[in-house]
Amino acid sequence: MSRFRSPVAKVLIVASLALFVVLWGAMIWTAFEHDAVPLTTLDPQGPFSTMIDDLVAPVFIIGGMVFVGVLGAVMYFVLRYREKGDDDLELPKQTHGHTAAEVAWTIAPGIVLAVVAFLTVGVILDLSAEEEGALRVEVYGAQWWWGYNYDITGDRSFDSDGDISTANELVIPVGRPVELRITSMDVIHSFWIPALNGKADAVPGMHRDWKIQADAPGVYRGQCTEFCGLSHANMRMLVRAIPADEFDEWVARQQQPAADPPADNELAVAGQEQFVNLCASCHLVDGLNNEQIAQLHEDDEFPLVAGVAPDLTHFRSRGTFAGGIYNLTYPNPAGDDSPFGATCTLEDLENCGDPTDIGLAGNPDNPLYRPFIEDWLRNPPAMKPMAAEEGRGMPNLNLTQEQIDQLVAYLDTLR
Numbered sequence: 477m478s479r480f481r482s483p484v485a486k487v488l489i490v491a492s493l494a495l496f497v498v499l500w501g502a503m504i505w506t507a508f509e510h511d512a513v514p515l516t517t518l519d520p521q522g523p524f525s526t527m528i529d530d531l532v533a534p535v536f537i538i539g540g541m542v543f544v545g546v547l548g549a550v551m552y553f554v555l556r557y558r559e560k561g562d563d564d565l566e567l568p569k570q571t572h573g574h575t576a577a578e579v580a581w582t583i584a585p586g587i588v589l590a591v592v593a594f595l596t597v598g599v600i601l602d603l604s605a606e607e608e609g610a611l612r613v614e615v616y617g618a619q620w621w622w623g624y625n626y627d628i629t630g631d632r633s634f635d636s637d638g639d640i641s642t643a644n645e646l647v648i649p650v651g652r653p654v655e656l657r658i659t660s661m662d663v664i665h666s667f668w669i670p671a672l673n674g675k676a677d678a679v680p681g682m683h684r685d686w687k688i689q690a691d692a693p694g695v696y697r698g699q700c701t702e703f704c705g706l707s708h709a710n711m712r713m714l715v716r717a718i719p720a721d722e723f724d725e726w727v728a729r730q731q732q733p734a735a736d737p738p739a740d741n742e743l744a745v746a747g748q749e750q751f752v753n754l755c756a757s758c759h760l761v762d763g764l765n766n767e768q769i770a771q772l773h774e775d776d777e778f779p780l781v782a783g784v785a786p787d788l789t790h791f792r793s794r795g796t797f798a799g800g801i802y803n804l805t806y807p808n809p810a811g812d813d814s815p816f817g818a819t820c821t822l823e824d825l826e827n828c829g830d831p832t833d834i835g836l837a838g839n840p841d842n843p844l845y846r847p848f849i850e851d852w853l854r855n856p857p858a859m860k861p862m863a864a865e866e867g868r869g870m871p872n873l874n875l876t877q878e879q880i881d882q883l884v885a886y887l888d889t890l891r
């Protein structure tokens with residue numbers, strides 16, 4: 477009797493088959509469990525991601541048919557011609573040089589691949605076609621956050637009068653295509669909002685054209701998907717899609733330079749002074765330190781490798797910060813899945829959702845959630861691994877609690 481037929485071997489074989497089926501099932505189950513997996517490509521929310529999804533389905537079916545066919549044949553032959561323990565070994569008919577068979581098994585995969593290639597090239601062309609009436613945004617990656625420059629004036633430049641800049645949260649109008657010009661300020665990153673399109677690499681010195689569009693208002697999460705150093709995993713971003721009229725209002729607010737804090741807000745007035753002394757060598761607040769930043773660039777003395785730090789002009793109009801990994805505000809009332817519908821109030825914080833759950837992105841209209849932003853100012857590298865001594869990331873500035881209170885009060889005015 478062959479040793480392969482011992483009871484132990486049989487148990488092992490059945491157990492490993494069962495394990496295989498369970499793991500496979502778990503993988504497929506998680507792929508379809510969208511709530512648990514915010515970064516899924518299988519739940520498209522816009523026309524471009526839908527094109528990809530419509531390609532994945534037929535290719536998956538073709539691949540599945542080949543898989544079942546090949547494995548079915550293998551299983552059949554394994555069972556049919558297995559060694560049965562008796563001596564008279566029955567060999568199958570040995571074939572060699574069968575021209576018809578060889579031609580067939582060369583042409584058949586060729587046809588399958590040609591069909592897949594045809595479908596794929598079609599989608600690639602559709603995805604790279606220019607869109608009528610698109611909004612243009614320059615996207616840049618920097619260790620370890622994302623910046624956005626909007627061409628609002630439509631003159632194909634991103635820094636004319638009236639154009640705007642923001643960071644980490646990309647606000648777009650619902651139903652309108654958005655053309656992205658993706659680049660990097662330091663190393664290679666990759667921009668990926670799976671609900672809205674596939675991945676596009678951000679390469680220093682180059683621009684990659686890409687586009688996204690959202691069918692419905694909502695928050696769509698993303699993640700840098702090219703390993704870019706220490707805080708690669710903390711380099712997230714989100715797209716906030718809002719109705720066109722709200723978008724126009726948002727743009728009008730972003731176009732305003734930051735106003736000085738009102739004189740009776742003494743804490744914020746003191747905070748602005750701290751900001752000028754401690755922060756203005758890295759962060760731009762439009763209307764406050766434009767000349768200082770321009771001068772640093774002219775003298776080639778910008779303190780960071782990337783040559784940029786997040787634009788803070790309208791910092792408080794964002795719901796998250798530091799690469800989208802911390803809520804800046806409370807999110808929305810638990811159970812309300814519209815990111816814009818309901819607004820929680822200072823009096824009713826209990827219904828505002830859990831601000832430590834970054835899965836619930838902060839709503840910029842909601843009250844400030846102080847603990848994270850205070851901790852950030854107290855010691856940024858403790859909140860997010862960064863190599864500040866190399867000019868990558870924000871250094872610990874050893875601020876006192878009084879300075880932190882003043883700075884938070886000032887940041888809170890930057891709407």
Ligand SMILES: [Cu+2]
Nearest residue numbers: 665700704711
């Ligand atoms: Cu990155």
